[in-house]
Amino acid sequence: MRSSVDKAAVKMSRRWKLICVPTVIVTVIICFTSTYLLLVKGTNRWGSGRGLRVNQNTRRTGVETTRNFSRIGNREEKTRENITKVVDREQNKILMTNSAAVAVCCTDLMNLDKDKAVIIGRRRKNKGFLTIGIPNTPRSFGKSDLKRTLKSLIQNTPNDLGQSHVSIVVFASALDQSTRLSTRDIVAGFPEHVQSGLLQLIEAPRSFYPNLSALTGSDLYNRVKQNVDNAFLLAYAMDSADFYLQLSDNVRAPSNYLQSIRDFIKQQGGAYWVTLEFYPVGFTGKLFHGGGRDMQQLIHLFTEYAREQSVESLFGHFKDLNVQLRDAVRRPPLFAS
Incomplete structure (x- = not known):
């Protein structure tokens, strides 16, 4: 059993x-x-x-790059000098693409005859603290209020700073003569500040522009025109100050705008940044280090990819290429529309 x-x-x-x-x-x-x-x-x-894992292989129309910065570590622990070594290596891969075309485009702007570009006012001989660039562009919608913008900036710029540390550069970017003459009249309405060197008006020769009439569609025309306009303005203002601020002709500056900009720069301490943002919309209110590789790269992007990307998109690529992983945005915005 x-x-x-x-x-x-x-x-x-x-x-x-x-x-x-x-x-x-x-x-x-x-x-x-x-x-x-x-x-x-x-x-x-x-x-x-x-x-x-975050896939770092990002395909972009017009600007295509593969980045892998996962080993860089916490950005706050890196100095600008150390990160720049990595950034330069990655940028060179982009900037050397189609090098012949890049050389023709960027060489013309890097050798820009800035004195000939000045229509009203005069260029500063000494490097200042801040250059403010304002493209005056006709709009099919929205409103250009250049006179109000200039008035708010001039009234809120202390005389001692305006004489030696701040420049306001208006770019008359319209191609029709009547609009250019209207912009000249507005700038000439501030004779004291034109004489002091605080206020300048510049224009680009028609030969600077590509054949815009060959562009089909208003969207493409406006995109290309806006990109090359910004490239010209940046090239003119590039070495004139420690910092460059892009504004539009329909914003107002508060009474303490200069001190607020200084304070926000100081708040960054030793942190790495390529742009500080004082206005949330588009390319307006963006502050850059004056001169150097940063502004040269912006000029390159605006000219080489003028057909493919808008100013706002190229500005986003610029931050990506320079490893600005966090937006340094002032809240509330400093400028009002």
Whole structure:
């Protein structure tokens, strides 16, 4: 009797082994595979593209680059000098693409005859603290109120700073003569500040522009025109001050705008930045280091990709290329529309 029970127990044990062992093996394989996919491949499900890692391969229309800065570490722990070494290496991959075309475009602007560009006023001989650039552009919608913008800036610029540390550069970017003459009249309405060098008016020769009439569609025309206008303004103002601020002709400056800009710059301490933002919309209210590689790269982007991307999109690419992972935005905005 006992022998038959033992035999039954042995048979049952064998059956359990046949069932359990494969089950355990399959379970181990599944667990190992899931762990491998999660930790190594960066996916959290079978065949899923969503994972723990951020894919740094970003395809952009007109500007295409592959970046992998995951090993740079916490940006706050890096000095500007150390990060610049990595940035320069990545930028060179972009800037050397189509180098012949880049050289023709950027060489013309880098060798811009700035004295010939001045229509009203005079260029400062000494480098100041801040240059403010304002493109005056006709709009099919919205309102240009250049006179009000200039009045708010001039009234809120202390005389001692306006004489030596601040310049306001208005760019008459319209191609029709009547609009250019209207802009000249507005700037000439501030004779004291024109004479002191605080206020200047510049224009680009028609030969500077590409064949805009060959562009089909108003959107493409406006995009190309706005990009090359900004490139010209940046090239003119590039080496004139420690910092460059882009404004539009429909914003107002508060009474403490200069001190607020100084304070916000100081708040950054030793943190790395390529742009500080004082206005939330578009390219307006963006502050850059004057001169150097930053503004040269902006000029390159605005000219080389004028057809493919808007000013706002190219400004975003500029921040990406320079590893500005966080937006340095002043809140509330300093300028009002």
